[in-house]
Amino acid sequence: MPKVIPDYKERARNSILDAAAAEFSEKGYRKTTMDDIARRIGVSKGALYLYFDSKEVLLVSLGERLVSTISNEVESLFEEGVQLERISKNAFDSIYRMIQSWYPSLVLDLAYEAPNSAKIRRLMRKYTDETATRLMGFLEERKKTGEIRRDVDTKAVAYGFITLQRGYTIFLSLGASKSQVKQSWEETARAILAGMR
């Protein structure tokens, strides 16, 4: 690790976060030791604590990265004028890319640690609520175009989509193949959309 580089601190932080994501991904948050993370980037354990106060903070930071990425992805997914079916198709790749870019079981780790950490609970709540609101707003708009029936409870369905997405991360973390998951997602999402018409 060179030292007099612009944004050095930022880079160092990111390199640690990447290592943490990789290790958490392999062994899960609980079984990963700070030593594992340090060793992966060839740095001493102590160095980690120069950038993050605790192992938990590492997980939370990863969660925050996840939330902000998801927000952006969802945003760009719902550009006006695009057809429902097409969005649904794109959605999977978008979600899958996102998940892979961090690590598949991050949501699981977060859910698992939530009972022990108010910070994580807050994060998850924010993540859920923001995504749901965005999704719902989008679905409501489609009511106007007639693509969705007036009597559909869009909030409930929005939560359904989020739930589905989370469920698939479990699936993936259990070793399911991408193609299997993709097929299931597309067929199920298509059915939901068709069912609201």
Added chain:
Amino acid sequence: MPKVIPDYKERARNSILDAAAAEFSEKGYRKTTMDDIARRIGVSKGALYLYFDSKEVLLVSLGERLVSTISNEVESLFEEGVQLERISKNAFDSIYRMIQSWYPSLVLDLAYEAPNSAKIRRLMRKYTDETATRLMGFLEERKKTGEIRRDVDTKAVAYGFITLQRGYTIFLSLGASKSQVKQSWEETARAILAGMR
């Protein structure tokens, strides 16, 4: 614990499993200690090892109980002749009851430990596949009655339903209320069913 009773061993095992479920439910598998479990039934830690080889085996056994229960529930849910909509309505209560009867985050614990244990991975795969097959068979039958279109990929949708159910356990474990989850489930399931007609 009395000693010369028929099925004594069986009873002892069950009492330990119940205690384990209760403790895992409260603190999660990782944070639960063997001592917690032993203390709950007023027995020594050593006694646990007379019935179960390790803490992991405890979790696996719980998983097996879960799988067999679910199989039965799903079985009884899909009695012939019942209307799709009604089944969907009943399903949630049925699932919810099941989950509560063991403990809500068991699936989460299992998913979480899966990367560390071939046994758990096998169990989860079996659980997934069996349920999917049953669900699929059921949906296929409805194709004949015309309740479901011929071109629907019932396998993909079956996996979708399972995924949805797992996703809701995450939701519940994050503190969502039963009614919120129920509403979302019913609306989403209804949409899927309608979308297949």
Added chain:
Amino acid sequence: MPKVIPDYKERARNSILDAAAAEFSEKGYRKTTMDDIARRIGVSKGALYLYFDSKEVLLVSLGERLVSTISNEVESLFEEGVQLERISKNAFDSIYRMIQSWYPSLVLDLAYEAPNSAKIRRLMRKYTDETATRLMGFLEERKKTGEIRRDVDTKAVAYGFITLQRGYTIFLSLGASKSQVKQSWEETARAILAGMR
């Protein structure tokens, strides 16, 4: 460590306390590790935690032993009818014996840790107050016999004696010889007593 012995637990606790006292005595509380203590009695570190919740509790327990011993010694020192001078003479040996039987710098360790521990502060306060009260009561009685002038502030002097005793433990822990300390104590105590007549 044999196991089925009457008072086994009590003995085990005491053996740990003795080892802790020996180690604290050599290196001071802070520099002593739980491993040092465990190794001294040929036991694993974990075993220590079967009997004491933390290192701090070890120190507090030692402190409690000290306080109760001191109370008893002071009590027996002040039997009625004994002459002031004789008591003063006996006092040193009594105190010295006490201190040595635990360890010289225990009071120092306690004083040092007091700012970090409410439990220790409480203990020290109790120790100080009880001893002072007893001492004061004793001196007040001597006012009646005329051995002490009426206008002496016995409370202030009682605290003076306690302070002197504590000061000598510092002295001893700095390597002063017993005889040197004894001589100083006797001459000083004699002067105080004479000065109150």
Added chain:
Amino acid sequence: MPKVIPDYKERARNSILDAAAAEFSEKGYRKTTMDDIARRIGVSKGALYLYFDSKEVLLVSLGERLVSTISNEVESLFEEGVQLERISKNAFDSIYRMIQSWYPSLVLDLAYEAPNSAKIRRLMRKYTDETATRLMGFLEERKKTGEIRRDVDTKAVAYGFITLQRGYTIFLSLGASKSQVKQSWEETARAILAGMR
């Protein structure tokens, strides 16, 4: 920190010592980190090591400052011709001022670290011996004026006074109030002096 100033080194050293005293005073030597000290003067940790070889040297240097101050104070306290009683009265304020000007528990820190450091032991011995010699010389002079009986062991009493003073620092560090300690000191010192007449 400006650089090309006469006595710069001396000033820097002093500023570090002051910061160290302040931190040691708040948290005690052991619990104070080099970072605490550096941060207090807004300097890097590394800078500390340009002026002092180790944390221990910092404590020793503080001890040396203490010793030389005490020597001076004691010196000026015992100007010829002043009455014993008056000196005793002044002594407390003088000592208290001194102690506060460094920090109350410095002597405690030194006593505590003495077993681990020959340097500190030497320092403490020097401190003790010098003060005792000075005190003793002073008391011997008073024998000539008849204020003190010929048969008093002045050396023993001198050590008694020093001990008393150290004991009071323990008292203060345990949270005793200045007035309480002052009262005890005055009454006790008065008794000692009276008892030597």
Added chain:
DNA sequence: TATGAATGAGTGTTCATTCAT
């Protein structure tokens, strides 16, 4: 002269598992 990133040897504490009784 000064920085501050990095180190690495510790520390107290936990807990699944074993085994003599």
Added chain:
DNA sequence: AATGAATGAACACTCATTCAT
């Protein structure tokens, strides 16, 4: 069948000290 004392390998986190810049 049951106990519970004991183990020992971990593990998160700390901090005095170093050194390239």
